[in-house]
Amino acid sequence: GACEAGKIFFAAHHIRRASAHRRARLGLARSFQITRLFKSFSVAEHLALALQAASGSSLGAWSPVARERALAEQAHASLAQLGLTEKADARIEQLSHGQRRALEVGMAVVAQPRLVLLDEPLAGMGPEEAAQMEALIAHLQTRTTVLLIEHDVDAVFRLASRVTVLVSGQVIASGAPAAVRADARVISAYLGQE
Secondary structure, three states: OOOOOOOOEEOOEEOOOOOHHHHHHOOEEEEOOOOOOOOOOEHHHHHHHHHHHHHOOOOOOOOOHHHOHHHHHHHHHHHHHHOOHHHOOOEHHHOOHHHHHHHHHHHHHOOOOOEEEEEOOOOOOOHHHHHHHHHHHHHHOOOOEEEEEOOOHHHHHHHOOOEEEEEOOEEEEEEOHHHHHHOHHHHHHHHOOO
């Protein structure tokens, strides 16, 4: 649910009540647990639209976004990193669940944010797609800070440099992955006896 109390600071700005637009301008991007994509747009057009929005140019002309040369070139440059080069002209219904999630993550990071929030990016994926998403996240971590909310505990420990574990909204452990993995409360709550 919505944050109802406390303060949230990002880049020295209080952002708890800031609009999504203001947060984005500060360099904060996010993906959602449920994909939010346009059925009539191609993969490349989605990336071009995200670039156009990030650049602050007018969104009045929705289509044909990808025909604007500079945006189209930048969008196509991002496709390889997302594993979507061969799907550049594909429509959303032609993509697998994992490809849709990769596209949404790509839309969040194409403008090179300072911090990207990923909400359960591995949800609903099979082993192969999950491995591809993990590789994408690992690559993103070389370019920006990633805050990952994820229930795949093994993936979290493989990807994170710092882990915070919550139970019923309360932090029970926070720190380096090895220390958190060894915490008795975490083992009891999530990992089981090994």
